[in-house]
Structure formats: C-alpha cells, structure tokens
Amino acid sequence: MDPLNEKPQENINEDQQLAGEDMDMENIIHNEIPGVITTTSQGITEFLKTTKIQDLINWGRKNSLWFMAQAMGCCGVEIIVTGMSPMDTDRFGIIPRNSPRHADVMIISGYVTKKYLPALKRLWDQMPAPKWIICMGDCSISGGPFYESYSTVQNIDKIFPVDVYIPGCPPRPEALIQGFLELQKKIAAKKDKGTAYMR
Amino acid sequence: MDAEQIIKSLTTKFPDVISDAKVDSDIRISAYSEAEKIVEVCKYLKEELQFGHLSAVTAIDQIQKNEIDVVYLIASYDHPVVLKLKARLPRDNPEIESIVPVYWNANWYERETYELFGVQFKNHPDLRNLVLPDELLGDWPLRKDYKGFPNRTAKNLV
Amino acid sequence: MDTNVGPDEMIIHMGPQHVAQPGPFRLNVKLKGETVVDSEVELGFIHKGIEKILESKTYLQGIPIVDRICYLAALTNEEAFVGSVERLAGIEPTERSQYIRVIVEELSRIQSHLLGYGEYASFVGFVSMFMYPIAVREQILDLLEMTTGARITHSFLRFGGVRDDLPEGFREKAKEVFANVEKALQEWENMMETDLIYKKRTVGVGVLTADVAKDLGVAGPPLRATGVPFDIRKDEPYLVYNDLDFKVCTETAGDIFARIKVRFAEIRESMYIIEQALDQMPPGPLFNEETPYGKRTPIMRIPPGEVFYRVEDPRGEMGFYMVSDGSDKPYRVKIRGPVYPTMQALPPLIEGVQLADVVGIAGSMDACTSEADR
Numbered sequence: 001m002d003p004l005n006e007k008p009q010e011n012i013n014e015d016q017q018l019a020g021e022d023m024d025m026e027n028i029i030h031n032e033i034p035g036v037i038t039t040t041s042q043g044i045t046e047f048l049k050t051t052k053i054q055d056l057i058n059w060g061r062k063n064s065l066w067f068m069a070q071a072m073g074c075c076g077v078e079i080i081v082t083g084m085s086p087m088d089t090d091r092f093g094i095i096p097r098n099s100p101r102h103a104d105v106m107i108i109s110g111y112v113t114k115k116y117l118p119a120l121k122r123l124w125d126q127m128p129a130p131k132w133i134i135c136m137g138d139c140s141i142s143g144g145p146f147y148e149s150y151s152t153v154q155n156i157d158k159i160f161p162v163d164v165y166i167p168g169c170p171p172r173p174e175a176l177i178q179g180f181l182e183l184q185k186k187i188a189a190k191k192d193k194g195t196a197y198m199r
Numbered sequence: 200m201d202a203e204q205i206i207k208s209l210t211t212k213f214p215d216v217i218s219d220a221k222v223d224s225d226i227r228i229s230a231y232s233e234a235e236k237i238v239e240v241c242k243y244l245k246e247e248l249q250f251g252h253l254s255a256v257t258a259i260d261q262i263q264k265n266e267i268d269v270v271y272l273i274a275s276y277d278h279p280v281v282l283k284l285k286a287r288l289p290r291d292n293p294e295i296e297s298i299v300p301v302y303w304n305a306n307w308y309e310r311e312t313y314e315l316f317g318v319q320f321k322n323h324p325d326l327r328n329l330v331l332p333d334e335l336l337g338d339w340p341l342r343k344d345y346k347g348f349p350n351r352t353a354k355n356l357v
Numbered sequence: 358m359d360t361n362v363g364p365d366e367m368i369i370h371m372g373p374q375h376v377a378q379p380g381p382f383r384l385n386v387k388l389k390g391e392t393v394v395d396s397e398v399e400l401g402f403i404h405k406g407i408e409k410i411l412e413s414k415t416y417l418q419g420i421p422i423v424d425r426i427c428y429l430a431a432l433t434n435e436e437a438f439v440g441s442v443e444r445l446a447g448i449e450p451t452e453r454s455q456y457i458r459v460i461v462e463e464l465s466r467i468q469s470h471l472l473g474y475g476e477y478a479s480f481v482g483f484v485s486m487f488m489y490p491i492a493v494r495e496q497i498l499d500l501l502e503m504t505t506g507a508r509i510t511h512s513f514l515r516f517g518g519v520r521d522d523l524p525e526g527f528r529e530k531a532k533e534v535f536a537n538v539e540k541a542l543q544e545w546e547n548m549m550e551t552d553l554i555y556k557k558r559t560v561g562v563g564v565l566t567a568d569v570a571k572d573l574g575v576a577g578p579p580l581r582a583t584g585v586p587f588d589i590r591k592d593e594p595y596l597v598y599n600d601l602d603f604k605v606c607t608e609t610a611g612d613i614f615a616r617i618k619v620r621f622a623e624i625r626e627s628m629y630i631i632e633q634a635l636d637q638m639p640p641g642p643l644f645n646e647e648t649p650y651g652k653r654t655p656i657m658r659i660p661p662g663e664v665f666y667r668v669e670d671p672r673g674e675m676g677f678y679m680v681s682d683g684s685d686k687p688y689r690v691k692i693r694g695p696v697y698p699t700m701q702a703l704p705p706l707i708e709g710v711q712l713a714d715v716v717g718i719a720g721s722m723d724a725c726t727s728e729a730d731r
Contacts, residue, residue: 074428148349304574330401
C-alpha cells in the first residue's frame with residue numbers, strides 16, 4: 001500500500017483533488033475562508049508530478065545519485081573500486097556515502113541471508129525518499145551460485161522494489177556505471193519505482 | 200621432532216586412549232582418541248609435543264556407521280607435522296568435553312560445529328549459534344539427512 | 358557479552374552496515390567513557406553454506422564456488438581446493454603450470470595487500486589514501502585479467518595444471534607495473550615514516566605479543582608482525598616455492614605500524630618471487646595428459662581418502678580438509694580460513710583501547726567477513 005496513492009472516499013470537489021491527505025482538515029479550513037485554496041506540501045508534490053516542473057526535478061535527482069557503501073559479497077569489492085578515482089563516477093554525480101540517511105541508491109551487492117534480511121530492510125527504511133534499488137550481480141537477481149543454499153533468501157525482487165538489474169558474477173565496475181546510467185534514463189523518463197507517480 | 204616420534208610418544212603415554220595411530224605422510228599423522236579423554240590428550244600435545252596451534256575443529260557425519268566424528272586439526276609453530284585427531288561420537292546424542300581451556304581459539308570452532316552438526320560441547324564457556332540465525336538452530340544443516348538442502352524456492356529454476 | 362550496563366557505560370553496535378567493515382558483521386562494544394571494556398563479534402550475516410554446497414557439486418564444479426569464499430584471495434582459495442583434490446587423486450601438476458600458479462597467486466597477494474592497506478588507511482582517518490592503492494591495484498588487476506580473463510573471481514586453476522598459458526607481453530607489462538608499485542610503496546612509506554599524526558595513531562596501538570598471538574591462533578601478517586616467522590610457503594613448501602628465493606618478512610613490535618610494514622615488505626617479496634619465476638619458468642605442457650583425468654573430463658571419481666592441505670593466503674594459513682568416499686563429489690569439505698581466528702581475536706585485542714582506535718586495529722588485521730562466514 002502506497003500512502004501517496006491513497007485517495008479519500010468522501011465527496012470532494014475539484015480543488016481538493018490536489019490536496020492529497022488530511023481531507024477532513026482541509027474541508028474545514030476551505031469552508032471557513034471562502035475563495036482561498038489551501039493545500040499541503042504533499043499536495044503540491046502530487047500536483048507537480050502532473051506538470052513539466054517534474055522534469056526539472058528529475059533532472060536534478062538523476063544527476064545526484066548518491067549510493068550507500070555497503071559491501072555484501074564479491075560485488076562489494078567492485079563497488080569500492082567504482083567509487084574510487086580510477087572510475088571517477090563523480091562526473092555523473094554518483095558518490096559513495098557511508099550512512100543510509102545520506103543515500104539515494106541502495107545497491108544489493110550479494111546474497112541476502114536470512115540473518116541479514118531484517119537489517120537490510122531497516123537500512124532501506126532509514127533512507128529518505130526518493131530512493132532507488134539496484135540489484136548488482138547474479139546472487140541478488142536469481143541466487144547466483146548460492147541459489148540452493150540453506151541460509152540465503154531467494155526472490156529479492158519480491159521484497160524490494162528493484163529498478164535496475166546488473167547481471168554478472170561479479171559485474172565489472174563499468175557495468176555498474178552503466179546500471180547507474182540506465183537508472184538515470186528511467187528517472188528522466190518517469191518510469192522508475194523510486195518516485196510514486198499516479199498511474 | 201618427526202612423525203614417528205610423535206606417534207610413539209603419544210601411544211606410550213595414552214595406550215588405552217589412542218587407537219589407529221598412523222603416519223599418512225612425512226608431515227601428516229592421524230589418530231583416534233577416546234572422547235572422554237580428549238582434554239588430557241590435547242593438554243599433553245600442547246605442553247609436551249609443541250602442538251601449539253589449533254588449525255580447526257570440525258566434524259564429519261558418518262551416517263552409515265551412525266556416528267559423528269569430531270576432528271581436531273592440530274599444527275605446530277615449531278615443527279611441520281599436523282596431527283588429525285578424531286573422536287567417535289554416537290549420532291543420536293553427540294557429546295564431548297570442550298577443549299577451550301587448552302586451546303583458546305577452539306571457542307568459535309566448537310560453536311560452529313555445534314550449530315552445524317549438533318555436537319554438544321560440555322563446559323563450553325558460551326555455547327550458542329555463531330553464523331546461523333536463531334530459527335535455523337536445531338536443524339543441523341551440515342548433517343547428511345538435512346531436509347532443507349537443496350533449497351528450491353528460487354523462481355526460474357532450470 | 359554481559360548486556361547489563363553500569364552507570365557510565367553504554368553499548369555501541371558497529372554494523373552490520375558500517376563503513377569500517379569489509380563485509381557485514383556486527384561488533385558490539387561496551388564502553389566506559391571512551392574506553393572499551395568488553396566487546397563481542399557477531400557473524401553470519403553473509404553465511405552462504407559453501408561447505409554444504411561443495412558436497413553437492415562435482416570436483417570441477419567446485420572451483421567457481423571456492424573462488425567466492427574470499428573474493429580478495431580467490432586464487433589462493435583455488436590453490437587450496439585444487440591442491441587437496443590433486444593430493445587425493447595423486448595428480449602432479451606439470452612444472453610450467455606450477456610456475457604459472459605461483460605467479461598468479463603472488464599477484465593475488467599483492468592486490469589483496471594493496472586493498473587491505475587502502476581500507477586500513479581510510480579507517481585510521483586518512484580517507485583519500487584509499488584512492489591511491491586502488492589506482493595501483495587496478496594495474497595489478499590488469500595483469501591478472503590478461504592471464505585469467507577475470508578481475509576478481511578467476512576459475513583459473515585446474516586439476517593437474519592451469520587453464521591457460523601466460524599471454525604474450527606479460528613479462529614486459531609486469532616489469533612496467535612493478536616499477537609503478539615500487540614507486541608508490543616508497544611514497545607511502547615515506548609518508549608513514551614522517552607523518553607525526555599517523556605515527557601517534559599507530560605506533561604502540563593494538564599491540565600483540567608473540568605468545569598472546571600464538572595463543573589466540575592468529576596467523577599471517579599479524580603473527581609475523583610479532584616476530585614469529587610462521588609462513589606455510591617456508592614451513593610446508595608447496596608448488597615450486599622450494600626453488601625460489603624469498604624471505605619471510607617479520608617485524609618485532611606487533612602493533613598496527615608493524616603489521617602494515619610487514620604487508621609492504623611482503624608486496625616487495627611477492628614482486629621479487631614473480632620476477633624470479635618468470636626467469637626460471639621452463640617451457641613445457643600446461644597439463645599432465647597421462648593422468649586418468651584429462652582437461653576435458655568433467656566427472657572424475659577420486660579414491661577414498663582424507664587430506665588436509667595448507668597454503669599461505671594473503672591473510673594467513675588457509676587449509677582445506679577434504680574427505681572423499683570414492684564418488685565424484687567430496688563427502689565433506691572443511692574450509693579452514695585465516696580470518697576466522699583473526700576475527701575471534703578482535704575482542705581481547707581491543708579491550709582497554711579508545712573507541713577511535715577500534716577501527717584502526719580491526720583494519721590492520723585485514724579481516725574478510727565473507728571468508729569467516731563462508
């Protein structure tokens with residue numbers, strides 16, 4: 001259930017359609033001051049998604065994709081290399097961050113075990129929206145060489161809203177950069193799962 | 200100190216405890232020990248025969264013989280011989296004395312052997328799961344009759 | 358660890374996602390003020406069950422799996438696995454392939470030490486130092502990629518040989534790269550010797566003495582930094598290490614500074630070994646064709662037996678204990694990794710130090726969580 005997409009069931013007029021949540025409160029204020037339309041920041045965000053301004057916002061977002069440095073498996077080594085000077089991802093605005101609270105992108109870079117899944121979910125919850133997930137490597141896509149293990153969790157894409165899959169075992173740093181570029185294209189085309197568009 | 204000498208010293212000190220002692224190669228020897236006396240054997244090895252380095256503790260599930268072998272791989276900093284010391288335990292109730300008082304780093308190896316094979320180490324300072332999550336404890340995944348392997352929950356399996 | 362905290366104590370959980378960690382593990386530290394009074398390591402966040410998976414794979418299928426035990430030392434993992442199968446089956450690798458193995462394994466050691474140094478440098482608060490070893494490491498990885506075709510997981514060794522010969526121009530490229538590595542090492546050593554702040558943070562911090570290190574079961578560079586010349590390549594020579602001239606690098610101080618110096622000396626020693634091996638390498642076949650198991654035999658039944666084969670990993674003693682029951686799959690494989698005792702030794706090592714030094718000490722031990730978890 002996405003709280004952004006919830007619509008109140010009461011009878012609402014055209015102006016209030018933009019307002020999003022807290023419809024009852026809006027109703028009262030609106031009735032008290034005739035002729036004045038009030039709204040919430042949520043409402044403005046929802047409204048902007050229908051306009052051209054969203055293109056500008058997305059342009060900003062796609063050029064500052066900070067990812068969380070979180071090495072989980074073999075791909076973790078390639079993530080480290082990607083964030084360093086030889087690959088120079090700063091030119092795309094892709095910068096490693098150490099804290100999930102600074103990050104926009106979480107890279108699932110390995111087998112998710114039953115023990116690690118709760119921690120990973122918490123990390124995902126700690127990241128502020130808008131946020132995206134990249135599945136890096138075969139392990140997180142389909143289980144990879146450890147698909148039959150007793151301690152790993154399968155079908156990660158049913159648990160997290162994944163935007164980009166990068167196959168390889170492990171993918172090269174160049175492949176990870178390409179994955180980021182694909183994510184940028186998705187954001188520019190408003191097709192990503194990180195932003196909740198009205199569809 | 201070479202392999203023959205070590206075996207001789209070990210079998211004369213513990214004639215009833217050590218069995219099947221043999222030289223595998225110049226630098227590898229193997230022996231079986233009675234499970235009750237394992238701590239004394241290890242103490243003797245460490246103090247008298249310079250076996251100061253415990254390489255690993257593990258187990259083998261011998262399902263046909265209905266036994267679990269606990270294996271101690273003990274090496275040394277002073278001579279190149281590695282001793283493979285085994286102890287036979289019954290499969291339905293494997294219990295053995297912990298060797299943590301002798302070798303400090305046996306702690307984690309014994310915890311791992313406990314959670315993967317279900318071998319109970321008596322008088323272990325802190326016997327609980329190390330790598331497995333709590334819900335998998337008690338399944339003993341490395342035993343041969345473990346049901347959860349291979350895991351078939353992944354979609355798109357060929 | 359006792360979770361009851363006293364009046365001015367608190368517990369800090371470092372991890373499972375923490376920047377000063379090579380992989381997810383949790384370090385629970387109990388602090389009194391800023392001093393560590395008690396700590397505990399929690400493992401298992403990336404436990405994959407490799408030992409169980411290997412039991413269900415044929416010997417040849419096992420090679421790519423053991424690559425992923427520790428992705429920083431894939432080739433030494435392979436050497437331990439392939440070597441133990443060779444000893445079980447009675448295969449002797451050809452001489453040329455042994456030299457090639459030595460070369461790629463020493464290259465693997467160099468890149469592992471470089472990455473370890475970079476991580477460690479960022480943990481002691483020198484974040485931009487991470488970039489320099491990574492840039493040099495890329496050149497080493499280029500050499501490995503020329504030979505094996507992959508950057509970190511190679512699947513290069515085979516039973517009785519190697520997959521491919523060294524490519525043309527390897528020697529010239531290696532000379533070029535080694536000159537760069539040597540130059541970089543001198544620069545960093547110069548920095549380490551002269552920087553007061555760096556020395557304050559490392560000299561005399563996290564001291565291990567030889568007796569304590571032996572008791573804790575630590576191996577590899579942390580043990581050699583205490584003055585114990587324990588190196589499997591010398592004590593139990595495998596491949597052609599007997600014919601090569603090299604020394605076991607030791608220091609006596611046993612602190613963080615000494616551990617890093619040992620690693621630097623080992624990088625130099627590895628380059629020296631590779632240069633010798635390139636000179637001494639005889640021509641000849643890559644495979645011993647006379648064995649019952651040729652290059653293209655995917656299924657090989659191995660006579661029953663047991664073997665414990667040890668090699669010198671970049672982090673210490675790596676061993677495979679393998680039991681065969683005569684079928685085409687191993688009956689039981691125990692992986693004895695070097696990081697397992699090293700991580701176990703962390704709590705006694707960080708007891709009584711300041712919180713800010715914990716990551717420096719942990720980094721200087723160069724732990725690899727993936728291998729400890731397996």
